[in-house]
Structure formats: C-alpha cells, structure tokens
Amino acid sequence: MQILLFPEAEALGLQKLVWCQKLFSRVPWHAWVELVMPYYKSTIGRDTVCCPLDAMLRIHFVQRYLGLSDPAMACTLKTQALVRRLVGLPENEHVVPDESAITELRRVLELHRLTEDDLDSAGMLSRA
Numbered sequence: 001m002q003i004l005l006f007p008e009a010e011a012l013g014l015q016k017l018v019w020c021q022k023l024f025s026r027v028p029w030h031a032w033v034e035l036v037m038p039y040y041k042s043t044i045g046r047d048t049v050c051c052p053l054d055a056m057l058r059i060h061f062v063q064r065y066l067g068l069s070d071p072a073m074a075c076t077l078k079t080q081a082l083v084r085r086l087v088g089l090p091e092n093e094h095v096v097p098d099e100s101a102i103t104e105l106r107r108v109l110e111l112h113r114l115t116e117d118d119l120d121s122a123g124m125l126s127r128a
Helices: 010-026 029-041 053-066 070-079 081-087 099-111 116-121
Strands: none
Touching: 010 053, 010 081, 029 053, 029 099, 053 070, 053 081, 053 099, 053 116, 070 081, 070 099
C-alpha cells in the first residue's frame, strides 16, 4: 500500500478531496451513525481522543478514499486544516483522533460489517 502524505501529494490530494466531498452526498450519515453508535460506544473512554462519531466516520471515508494507512491519516489530520474541515473537525483544534482511535473505529466497522462497502452492498448508499 502506498502511503499518501501531504504536501508530497498536494495536487493529487486536493483533487481527490474535492471529489471525496462530492461523494459525501451518497452516504446516509445519520443512518450510518445510528447503526455504528451501539458498537462505537463500547470503545469510548479508552486512551484515545474521542471525536463525534459522524466526524470519525468521515475520517474513515476520506482515509479509505485516499488510500491512507492509519498512521498517515492521523498525520494528515494533524497537519492539514483542509482535511480537518472536510471531516467536520474545527480548523483550530489541536486535538484530533490519533492512530489508535482511527484503528479502533475501523476494527469496529469491519467486525460488525458496517463499512461503506457493506452499506453499498446492502443498498444503503444513494446512486446520486
């Protein structure tokens, strides 16, 4: 897997971020949050930074779309205000989810078959 880091991939990354933002309209965020929340609640309170679940799901979506590893996504969130804004985190906030929080959400999604691929195969994503 190629690790895509900003600013090395700025030109490609910006184009992908714009396209990713357009894809956000396909995702039923409220329904996805409701599906994941019971499983995600059990992970809150561990030694990781807690962010709202909808922001964590957007982080997961952007990470998958850009093909980033968990460490690369954590690094991107720390260094790129544009990405923080895209996923719904305040630009000036210095507290962002770390690698372990990102990994834990992915583990929960995969374990309970709640990834965007699973939603798509279940017909929960719009075709717009």
